[in-house]
Amino acid sequence: MTDACRGHILFLNWRDTHHPEGGGSELFLERIAAELIGKGYQVTLLCQAYGNALAEETNPDGMRIIRRGGRHTVYLFAALVYLVGVLGIGQLSRRHRGRPDLIIDVGNGMPFLSRLYARRPVIALVHHVHREQWPVVFGPRVARIGWWIESRLAIRVYRRCQYITVSESTREELVGLGVDRHRISVVHNGTPEVTAELVPPTPNPSLMVLGRLVPHKRVEIALRVTALLSTELPDIELVVAGQGWWDEPLTTLAADLGIEDRVRFTGFVSEEHKHDLLCGSWLLLMPSLKEGWGLTIVEAGARGTPSVAFRSAGGVADAMADGETGVLVEDEYEFFRAVRSLVMDRRRRTAMGSAAAAHARRFTWEKAGEAFSQVVAGQLAGDQPKPAGQRVP
Numbered sequence: 001m002t003d004a005c006r007g008h009i010l011f012l013n014w015r016d017t018h019h020p021e022g023g024g025s026e027l028f029l030e031r032i033a034a035e036l037i038g039k040g041y042q043v044t045l046l047c048q049a050y051g052n053a054l055a056e057e058t059n060p061d062g063m064r065i066i067r068r069g070g071r072h073t074v075y076l077f078a079a080l081v082y083l084v085g086v087l088g089i090g091q092l093s094r095r096h097r098g099r100p101d102l103i104i105d106v107g108n109g110m111p112f113l114s115r116l117y118a119r120r121p122v123i124a125l126v127h128h129v130h131r132e133q134w135p136v137v138f139g140p141r142v143a144r145i146g147w148w149i150e151s152r153l154a155i156r157v158y159r160r161c162q163y164i165t166v167s168e169s170t171r172e173e174l175v176g177l178g179v180d181r182h183r184i185s186v187v188h189n190g191t192p193e194v195t196a197e198l199v200p201p202t203p204n205p206s207l208m209v210l211g212r213l214v215p216h217k218r219v220e221i222a223l224r225v226t227a228l229l230s231t232e233l234p235d236i237e238l239v240v241a242g243q244g245w246w247d248e249p250l251t252t253l254a255a256d257l258g259i260e261d262r263v264r265f266t267g268f269v270s271e272e273h274k275h276d277l278l279c280g281s282w283l284l285l286m287p288s289l290k291e292g293w294g295l296t297i298v299e300a301g302a303r304g305t306p307s308v309a310f311r312s313a314g315g316v317a318d319a320m321a322d323g324e325t326g327v328l329v330e331d332e333y334e335f336f337r338a339v340r341s342l343v344m345d346r347r348r349r350t351a352m353g354s355a356a357a358a359h360a361r362r363f364t365w366e367k368a369g370e371a372f373s374q375v376v377a378g379q380l381a382g383d384q385p386k387p388a389g390q391r392v393p
Contacts, residue, residue, distance in 0.1 A: 006040040010100035012112040016047045024295040034061035035369020048074035111154045121379040124158040127292030129173040133216045166293040167315035190365030191298045199279035204235040208281035210296045213244030221287035227257040241266045278303040294319030301356030325356035
């Protein structure tokens, strides 16, 4: 560590934002890294390789990215890269040579277990607990092994480490698994300030789902709700914005439900297009099984669009003020009723949209970066873990 640099931080994460399956976890990492770089830290991300992505590059914010291994082998490559001390390989910058001062180990169900080999402080970053997702994505045997690693092995490996998570809901779940509460800091996601001109809502009823197309996002529920509403509202439209390997089953279901002409699958959308879609939609639907934080809920709220989500999904309850900026429900029938009620009640929907816009302004990446950097600085100084959680007024 030098006078010009506050420290070198290594993030271990299975993907980066450009990965075809990258999502909210990767966005959080990228934005937090940018804030840390702005505060004088050097940041490196080690993640999996894919497609034609460069093995090494530096992004516009100054974060160095090293891509090695695949979906499963990236964990092994992370250990090898650290142990042989080759973070400075390639031609990018001598500043990054040698081992880091601090590791941020991001656990997306499967952690890197870097505490087993690293001789540097390790912060475990957990967006949400994957208890419900293991059996949805994998078969029973793999799901049991994965859940054992996440809920038993990882808890023991990181037992003396500082944790960071993005919502109070996830903090409570981690405490339930045996993590000491005082070791868990909460740092909420931020939301970029909306600078583009707001687009008016569509004249016809319009719903939107935004995110990766994977089974645990349960886009099927949004499709079934649209099919039911179309019997009363023949001009209703559902926009499914995002990409993922679960797209074919979803398009097949839309056809089976007879709503191909009422559902628009956009695939990947640019920030400008996403802005227009969020502004134009009457409601954002979040039928996801589990979320560490409701990033898209706050993004929609920033455009004056309220949301409907499941209370059991975890972090969405922290991102939404239930009954004020959107509605949380218990089951699929309540989900349908809540969507129908808001579609039919313009005055209530508009009031919720205004409240959602005000609520969204409470969450910024500057606040998130400041809260995260406080935890990082404490760990680099050798402080004992303590809940330097983010305070949102």
